[in-house]
Amino acid sequence: MLSTLIWFPVLGAIAIAVLPLRQLKLAALTISGIALLWTLWIAHQFNFTNPLLQFQEYLPWLETLGLNYQLGVDGLSLPLLMLNSLLTWIALYSSEEEIERPRLFYSLILLVSGAVAGAFLAQNLLLFFLCYEVELVPFYLLISIWGGEKRDYAAMKFLLYTALSGALILVAFLGLVWLQGADSFAYDALMGQSLPLWVQTVLLSLVLVGFGIKIPLVPLHTWLPDTYVAASTPVAILLGGVLAKLGAYGIFRFGLGLFPEAWATLAPGLATWATVSVLYGAMVAIAQKDIKRMVAYSSIGHMGYILLGGAALTALSLVGAVTQMVAHGLILAILFHLVGVIEAKVGTRDLDVLNGLMNPIRGLPMVSALLILGGMASAGIPGLVGFVSEFLVFQGSYSVFPLQTLLCVVGTGLTAVYFVILLNRTCFGKLDNAIAYFPKLEWRERVPALILALTILFLGIQPTWLVRWTESTTTAIVATVPPLTQPTIASVNRPVNSPQTVGWVVPDNSIK
């Protein structure tokens, strides 16, 4: 059942590359559309009261290496799988009709989609690593072939950074297995490892730095603005919307999941690191003159909230962190899409040149309206999805790390500052009639933004649909961690009607 999510896009990619098809975009859309529907079907079948892995698959592969084909999905990965499928479809839909080398482009995107799904599903450390690395090369090509200015530099930087990230993660995985003396890389077998705390801490640090590059966290982030800006719109959507989430997912799955004690020890440092990332990203974003770069830096700030939620390690903050991944993916996708549309129509991304796009006759009123929605969602205005996840993170983290949480609230204020700068310069103001001969909006430019906007709005008003996949899994994860951090603020009559906490039981490897 889960394998379909990996192999269907991959086979589709091969089919597009090889078969003499005419309507390449339509074919790619169909393939990713089917994958999306299949993901939704899995979500429909998913039992969200069960915190454990579901729909597990197991095939022995290279048993001597400890590498087996083990898949499973739980509340941590399911929302991200849905995000991946949705954003792949959106990215394909928003790509240009007359793109160069369409065969390669569509195949690579589908390949990326399959590999990312594999990484989210893999329950074997080596399998995860394999998928994690496989997605790298297509992205390198996507950036260096279809990118904009300085694409070679950006692609190479991306490749080197991500390769380093992969190497660190591999070292950590190998170290864990050898020191533990385990005979396989199966995730569930390694979960109850019994290494001394300092070894755990060293391994966890490797994992943190490795995935921290991917997220990215300050100061490991400098590949991000260059890469996001150089990438074309569909690739930027996938990079920011999905790939960054792979880093955050990795930190939770393989950092927190494998080394809970070390995680709890490092938590205060992580919370501070997260706060620094939030404030740093927001401050640098304020200084940007290029709207795409501004959005890219906003991403650094927003990924910090995820780490904060993870560091606080309460049931609430962890749910918030996972929902923040989804929320941020959706918001970043709509922002990159709209920025791409503006660049394509107006021909510039420079804040000092853009003006008055909200003009109803000659401007881009719909793009402006949706840009306001996206920016405000990013700034955490209630009623939109960004608020829900940020609020859950804040409320969950406040009792553990009050100071860091409050500083992150300041970070949302700074987010509002740069988005107001962006909106005021691009949408508001007087449109220069001399240059206002913009091409008409096409459907491929409208529909993705509308779908994303409606999703952002719907999940903001009905957040139950966002949190219910995750809740039982994250609650179970929190229950495995020894309580090291005492709440610094005493709590009186806190409601006790929290859902029953279920132990983080090791599931058996039965084939389903």
Next chain:
Amino acid sequence: MAQFLLQTVWLIPCYAIVGAIVSVLWSPALIRRTGPRPAGYVNLFMAFLAFGHSLAAFPIAWQHPAQQISVSWLQVAGLDLTLPIEISTVTVGATLVVTGLNLLAQIYAIGYLEMDWGWSRFFAFLAIFEAGMCSLVFCDSLFFSYIILEVLTLGTYLMVGTWFNQSLVVTGARDAFLTKRVGDLFLLMGVLAIYPLAGTWDFSELAQWAQNATVDPAIREALPPGIATLVGLALIAGPMGKCAQFPLHLWLDEAMEGPVPSTILRNSVVVATGAWVLIKLQPVLALSPVVLAVMITIGALTAVGGTLIAIAQIDVKRSLSYSVSAYMGLIFIAVGTGQTEAALLLILSHALAQALLVMSTGSIVLNSITQDLTQLGGLWSRRPISGLCYLVGVAGLIGLPPFGGFWALLKLADGLWATQPWLVAILLLVNGLTGFSMIREFGLIFAGSPQPMTQRSPENFWLITLPMMVLMGLTLHLPLILQSLSLLPSWAMLNKDMAMLLLWSSLIGSGMGAVVYVGQSIPKPIQLPWQRLQRFFAYDLYTPQLYRSSIVFCVDWASRLIDWFDRQIIDGAVNLVGLVSLFSGEALKYGNSGQGQFYMLTIVVGLAAIALSMSWSLILH
């Protein structure tokens, strides 16, 4: 039927939301054929429905005890976010005021924005404001109140930005959004912090908790005074932003760049949203004397400072806006001294009177094409209806018996006299100065000889004049309405001395205003002997400059500095690593010389090194 009407009052905000959603159809990209006007009519109809519903529900609510309805919104990981809806006389009454004023404002807007193209946007925002305020009134939870206040902050940004191609509008919208957002984020900090302490966000339960905290040592111990003060200060920051109190008052003045019909709502009820939340939070705030003192100080400073600034303005709308800040300051004083009933009464009387003042001045501004007080004048004979409405608005605002403002101020003064008598002096001063400021504006608009801009200024057509006159009637009838709701004190209970003081302060203030500005013996514009003082108030205490040179300056430079650091140091280090590896690779390349001897030498040296290291322990021994 009666119960049904009452049970479904939660529909009132929904009508407006439906109107706002339907308006989207007439946004520029969709229906072009009909023009944007149908959006206005749809919203007007929805506003009428909302008003009718609350009008019908009010007498029923009067006869029934307060009811609670709960709507589950989100339950996650032990956090139960249920929206409690409180249906009581006060809430339905407040909705009636909001929907009524909104209905009048929408009729007014159809007249006022006759020539405008942004109807669907504008009316959708009006509807969102109506929905937001009505739901704020009904919701009995701090968390959901915060949500609504934040959404209204965004609403203010878009509403002020209606005419977005003017530069002043753009900066006004920006400042409104950011100032309110600062207040909101402090409020969010308070919201986050109070939950672990109290375990609830429901206002009624918070009040209960606060009451317990004063008697129960266990709770008292868990709540050090420092924390109570910090939480209280964070909680009042949100209302400070909404009510445009010092130092977050800047936005209301700049928001006057927005269209007049939105100003009607903003000056009367939108600013009162902050006051409403403040009143609901009063028991929690009362936990810390410091917070109460801060509230009173801020309120008093804003009340006095606001009126003084109002007197120095030459813009019709801006002068009114500073009076709004001043009256909201009085409400801060009222809540700070625990007089929530007086605060509610003041909100009501102020809302009607202020809306009337904005409508009347707006009708002048519309066809005099200027809102500069120095260019207006001599309109009394040409605009008697607007003039009368203005005077009724003034009477309803200041302490002039028997109108509404008098009773509210009297109740407040009565309570203050018992607790903090020095505040009565502030109240009387503010009342007198407001009278002066209002009559000043009246004199500058209506008295004197006509100016070039006022030569041709007939009364407007019925869409503008009718809602104005209806509101005038309401303002005049407010004392009767209050009496029928038995909200007025009986003759025996009346504090006659206080009433006389209040009356005298109003009379002296307005009288002086009349002598200076209605009478023509003093030449205008009036120059104070101390130019600096006059400028100090005229330029809003130099607050914009203060902000520009402090917070804005700091954030700007810090962001540039960090950006430089990011580009040069962090990215520089990364690029340096790249360069070093490239160059070292390039340099090593020349090691491959192709000479066999050189390779042999390398091998020998390598082998020697390995042998040496292998036998190191032997050598040592």
